[in-house]
Amino acid sequence: MVAKAALDELEKILREAGVRITRPRRIILRILSEYDDHPDARAIFRRAVRVDESISLSTVYRTMNLLEDKGAIHRHSFQGGPSRFEHAPQNHHDHLIDVDTGNVIEFASDRIEKLQEEIARDLGYEIVHHRLELYGRKIKTGKGAKGR
Amino acid sequence: MVAKAALDELEKILREAGVRITRPRRIILRILSEYDDHPDARAIFRRAVRVDESISLSTVYRTMNLLEDKGAIHRHSFQGGPSRFEHAPQNHHDHLIDVDTGNVIEFASDRIEKLQEEIARDLGYEIVHHRLELYGRKIKTGKGAKGR
């Protein structure tokens, strides 16, 4: 989902931020860039192991913390489950989670963003970050069958 | 924060839903009704133990699950911490969490609710529930000092 060049660029940025580019990190970074979904640590780990048998789950967790720190990825803590990650998107968006499948759909709404800021301001706060998650179920259209 | 009568009423509703009103449950229900904050299981447990030494943490957890199931309380999973609960509010609202203090401020916005439904509908979904949390920092007004 991300060009090779962009990956190299990211590594460069990280290196300049004092992050050593190790073999496990390179592998995780690549996996992250390929994922279009929002994988959790275990899912990343499973894929990493297929590339390098010796990678440990701890390293995945540590790397996720590091990358989150550096702003390279975002962490989402959806209802009840483990943290799920995505490579930092340039365009901010929120999430609609399909309660039946766990699938995540991204969406963005300027109007909602504006309203949020307005509300916070009225309460005397400035927003540091926010979290908007819609948990929904697919509307069955008249025609087709519906899974699950 | 809730009248005694309302508590009795709630017990009645639960009983009619097939829930046995046991001593631990009665105690927890009362604590919940008195709390104005959004306590987590441990906080509830601490208070419960002061009333009845023998109450166990498991029972608190089990009761929270039960009450959530019955719709008597809402569970919030704010960033990183344990689940926090509040007695089911009649009026829906969202939360602004003070990142410095952990304090929770409730707010409601019809316009945001409407926008959310609209967005979900456009994506082919109906909202089951949603979560909107603003994490903010108090805006320092010119005058006073600022804690922390």
Added chain:
DNA sequence: GTGCAAATGCAAATCGTTAGCAACAAGCAT
């Protein structure tokens, strides 16, 4: 009161995540 299913307390188990530590490897200096 009596009986029985449901609820309790306790301890052990589970899940996601972090921490401690010895072995190891990135990246700079040589």
Added chain:
DNA sequence: ATGCTTGTTGCTAACGATTTGCATTTGCAC
């Protein structure tokens, strides 16, 4: 290339939140 120094790794044990198994107790319908 080679060696150093320090950050990073894999491993295992620890952690905090929450759940579960089970023997014992307790609502509450009769």
